[in-house]
Amino acid sequence: xxxxxxxxxxxxxxxxxxxxxxxxxxxxxxxxxxxxxxxxxxxxxxxxxxxxxxxxxxxxxxxxxxxxxxxxxxxxxxxxxxxxxxxxxxxxxxxxxxxxxxxxxxxxxxxxxxxxxxxxxxxxxxxxxxxxxxxxxxxxxxxxxxxxxxxxxxxxxxxxxxxxxxxxx
Numbered sequence: 001x002x003x004x005x006x007x008x009x010x011x012x013x014x015x016x017x018x019x020x021x022x023x024x025x026x027x028x029x030x031x032x033x034x035x036x037x038x039x040x041x042x043x044x045x046x047x048x049x050x051x052x053x054x055x056x057x058x059x060x061x062x063x064x065x066x067x068x069x070x071x072x073x074x075x076x077x078x079x080x081x082x083x084x085x086x087x088x089x090x091x092x093x094x095x096x097x098x099x100x101x102x103x104x105x106x107x108x109x110x111x112x113x114x115x116x117x118x119x120x121x122x123x124x125x126x127x128x129x130x131x132x133x134x135x136x137x138x139x140x141x142x143x144x145x146x147x148x149x150x151x152x153x154x155x156x157x158x159x160x161x162x163x164x165x166x167x168x169x
Contacts, residue, residue, distance in 0.1 A: 003027050036066065042080045043069040075112035075117065084122025094130035094153065103133060110137035119164065124158040134158075 144159035
């Protein structure tokens with residue numbers, strides 16, 4: 001919550017000392033309320049540049065003990081422990097900027113993603129999709145759906161539970 005951030009009010013002649021004291025108290029209170037993540041947090045991307053940028057952001061946030069960023073392909077077995085319960089949150093490519101394969105290539109990718117995620121028995125998933133072909137190619141019926149926007153792109157946040165044999169479970 002901006003614990004290391006300086007605020008302009010701290011330099012105001014009339015309020016500076018009082019503001020610094022109040023902010024110091026608030027920072028102390030916030031630090032006292034900090035807690036460790038209850039479960040491991042992993043980030044995964046197949047592009048080295050994205051992995052490097054994410055690692056830099058994690059370090060800047062002081063969360064290197066909490067979050068591990070890995071290089072990998074989500075359509076392959078995930079390089080993380082998959083014991084349940086777990087929560088997978090992802091925003092797969094929509095296909096807008098990808099040239100190779102067009103819409104058919106995206107459907108193949110979504111199918112492979114679905115096959116890979118079937119291994120996550122007992123997990124929940126939240127998938128932000130901006131491609132209408134996602135759901136049919138993923139071959140799972142979501143248990144929940146929320147329409148929203150990712151910048152100018154109309155998307156759906158789809159919720160899934162992995163397990164059982166019926167569609168949607």
